[in-house]
Amino acid sequence: MILDVDIRHEQGPFTLQARFHSTGRLTAIFGPSGSGKTTLVNAIGGLLRPTFGRIVINDRTLVDTKRNIFIPKHKRRVGYVFQEGRLFPHMSVRQNMLFGRWFTPKRERISDFSAVVDLLGIAHLLDRRPATLSGGEKQRVAIGRALLADPALLLMDEPLASLDDARKAEIYPYIERLRDEGGVPIVLVSHSVAEIARLSTSVVVLSNGRVVATGAPSEILQRTNLLTEMGSAEAGALVQTRVLGHDDSYGLTTLQTKAGTLTVPRLNLAVDTLLRVRLRARDIMLSVNEPEGLSALNVLPARVFAVGVADGASVDVTLDCGGDILVARITRKSVERLNLAPGKALYAIIKSVAFDAETLAAVPLVNSRRED
Structure with missing residues (x-):
C-alpha cells in the first residue's frame, strides 16, 4: 500500500495538521487520547471532509481540496472496524458477514466467504446471534464483514480498546494473520505501545493534532521521548x-x-x-x-x-x-x-x-x- 496524506482540518478549537507517507502493510496511527487519531482516520474513510489538503491511496486520489475532489465514503472501497463490533443483533453471524457484500457490485466481488471465515476462525459461530458472542468474537465478525465488502483499505479504530487482556490475546493472532495473509492493507488506530509493537509494520505518531514522527516500530519505540504521554515505562526495543x-x-x-x-x-x-x-x-x-x-x-x-x-x-x-x-x-x-x-x-x-x-x-x- 502507498498512503499519502497531507491535510489540515479545523474542528472547533482543535486543529489537525497531518502529513505523512506510508508503504506499510499495517500502519499504526499512534498517540494519546485527544491527539487527533480518530479525526485522521475519519478523513481517510470519508466520514469527514478536511478543510484543506489531499489524501491518495495507491495513486487513487480520494481528496484534493485544490482540485475540488472528494470521493464519498460509499465509493472509496474503505472498510471500517470500530471500537465495538456494531453488529446487527437480529441477524446471525453469517447474515452479518454477508451484509458487507451489499455495498460491492457483484462484478467486483472478489473475496471468498469460506476463506475469510477460515482466516478469522469463526466457522463455529456462523449460526449464532451477536448477543451470544464474546467481545473478541464480535470484533472478528466485524472484521470479516468489512473484508467481504472487498475494501482497498481496512481502517481499524482502536478495535481492541474495549476488550480485556484475555480477549485481546484471543484476537491478536487473527489481526497478525490478516496483516500477513489477508491481502488488504490496514490502518490501525491505537494508543497502546503493546499493540503497535506487536502488530504494526510502520507507525505514525500524533500529538496535539500534529505528526511528530513516522517510521518502523523498532525505530519509534527506541525514542522514549515520543512515549512520555503514553507512559514511558512501555518504551524499549x-x-x-x-x-x-x-x-x-x-x-x-x-x-x-x-x-x-x-x-x-x-x-x-x-x-x-x-x-x-x-x-x-x-x-x-x-x-x-x-x-x-x-x-x-x-x-x-x-x-x-x-x-x-x-x-x-x-x-x-x-x-x-x-x-x-x-x-x-x-x-x-x-x-x-x-x-x-x-x-x-x-x-x-x-x-x-x-x-x-x-x-x-x-x-x-x-x-x-x-x-x-
Missing part, C-alpha cells in the same frame, strides 16, 4: 529472534538473537519460527562485569551506543547487542557509578519473567512458521 528449541522439563523456550540467546516461558511454536520480541527499557539491568550467581537467565554482551539526557532520576542508555539496538532505563547514580560512556563494553541482563503475551509476537513475514 524490538528484536527479531528465531526459536532454537524448548526445555519442557522447565517450561522454557530458547530464542536466538544477534547477540546470543534468550530464555523465555514455553511457547507453542515450532523450531525456526521467527518472533518479534519487545524488550522494555525498565526490564533491562546493566553490569560492567560478566554476572555470576544470578537468577536471571538472559545475559547479553553489549556495548554502550549512547547515554541519554537525564529525565529526573533516570537515564536511557542505548546499547548495541551484536547489531540489535536495546534501551535500558537506569538511574543517574548508576550511570556515574558504572562510568558509562559510548563504546564501553558491558552486559545486559533481562529476567525471563519480563516476557509476556504482549512482548512476544509473530514477525510480519509471510514465511514465518507456527505450529497448529
Whole structure:
C-alpha cells in the first residue's frame, strides 16, 4: 500500500495538521487520547471532509481540496472496524458477514466467504446471534464483514480498546494473520505501545493534532521521548529472534538473537519460527562485569551506543547487542557509578519473567512458521 496524506482540518478549537507517507502493510496511527487519531482516520474513510489538503491511496486520489475532489465514503472501497463490533443483533453471524457484500457490485466481488471465515476462525459461530458472542468474537465478525465488502483499505479504530487482556490475546493472532495473509492493507488506530509493537509494520505518531514522527516500530519505540504521554515505562526495543528449541522439563523456550540467546516461558511454536520480541527499557539491568550467581537467565554482551539526557532520576542508555539496538532505563547514580560512556563494553541482563503475551509476537513475514 502507498498512503499519502497531507491535510489540515479545523474542528472547533482543535486543529489537525497531518502529513505523512506510508508503504506499510499495517500502519499504526499512534498517540494519546485527544491527539487527533480518530479525526485522521475519519478523513481517510470519508466520514469527514478536511478543510484543506489531499489524501491518495495507491495513486487513487480520494481528496484534493485544490482540485475540488472528494470521493464519498460509499465509493472509496474503505472498510471500517470500530471500537465495538456494531453488529446487527437480529441477524446471525453469517447474515452479518454477508451484509458487507451489499455495498460491492457483484462484478467486483472478489473475496471468498469460506476463506475469510477460515482466516478469522469463526466457522463455529456462523449460526449464532451477536448477543451470544464474546467481545473478541464480535470484533472478528466485524472484521470479516468489512473484508467481504472487498475494501482497498481496512481502517481499524482502536478495535481492541474495549476488550480485556484475555480477549485481546484471543484476537491478536487473527489481526497478525490478516496483516500477513489477508491481502488488504490496514490502518490501525491505537494508543497502546503493546499493540503497535506487536502488530504494526510502520507507525505514525500524533500529538496535539500534529505528526511528530513516522517510521518502523523498532525505530519509534527506541525514542522514549515520543512515549512520555503514553507512559514511558512501555518504551524499549524490538528484536527479531528465531526459536532454537524448548526445555519442557522447565517450561522454557530458547530464542536466538544477534547477540546470543534468550530464555523465555514455553511457547507453542515450532523450531525456526521467527518472533518479534519487545524488550522494555525498565526490564533491562546493566553490569560492567560478566554476572555470576544470578537468577536471571538472559545475559547479553553489549556495548554502550549512547547515554541519554537525564529525565529526573533516570537515564536511557542505548546499547548495541551484536547489531540489535536495546534501551535500558537506569538511574543517574548508576550511570556515574558504572562510568558509562559510548563504546564501553558491558552486559545486559533481562529476567525471563519480563516476557509476556504482549512482548512476544509473530514477525510480519509471510514465511514465518507456527505450529497448529
